[in-house]
Amino acid sequence: MPGSGQEQHLPNEKWKAPTREAYAYAGAQREGVLGRAWNIAYILPTTIPEMQLRQPADEVQSPVPVEATPAVTPPSVEGLQHTTGITAEDEREIDEREATIAQGLGTVTVQSDQEVIPPAAQNVNMNAMADRVRAEFDQIYGETEAA
């Protein structure tokens, strides 16, 4: 996976055993989540028939409309003020699931009337997000067993 940076960030056999165990456990948890997420997303073309009318994109584009500026542009926030196509029961189910998510992860603040904040963005200092991620991995990466 060239360019992803994972080679220098994720653990390897030289890590301390407790760290390896923790990552193996977390990896199993994530594999379960991603597997279920895949199964759910994979049937999207059948639940949204219009998707089948279009050939798959040659390259991945932003899921949301973007402004026409050079390179990559941010999602548009226009036209998002109205709630459409979702029932009160749907809202209630979502709220219940969000509460479960927030309780389970313990790192994500999720409320139906608030913007969802990714775990890495819990602090107000959003500019430090990438640095924080790198620092966390660097810290863990340093926990190698003595030769």
Added chain:
Amino acid sequence: MSLLDLIMVPQTKQKQAVEQRRADAYKSLLHWEAKIGGELFGPVPKGGRREFFCLDERTWVWHEEWTDQAGKRHIVTTRYDVRPNGVFKSQGANSYQALSAEEARHLYDAVILYYQRVMPEISRLQQLA
């Protein structure tokens, strides 16, 4: 302090330490996935930041930061809620909106690429213990 306390306390602390390590590892994996996910859509403009990740089995999160030509900083977090009858997205307060077919297609493509790039490494991690 009873003998039982002397025996149990260290075990409890040890268990807490294990759980904490696992929680930290989970968070680190999520951060890593968010970074990898952000790279799926091409280069991020200078001064910008992008993350895209799977929060749970039905929720995908897109986070974007950028500075416009006037120098104003923008931060937008979008959540995609994949439901049996379609995909809904929310941005900001109290706004759920059904995704168009085209947007759903983009999300679908992104999910496929995300899965292809992340899963092999996630699987490898389980063999380390």
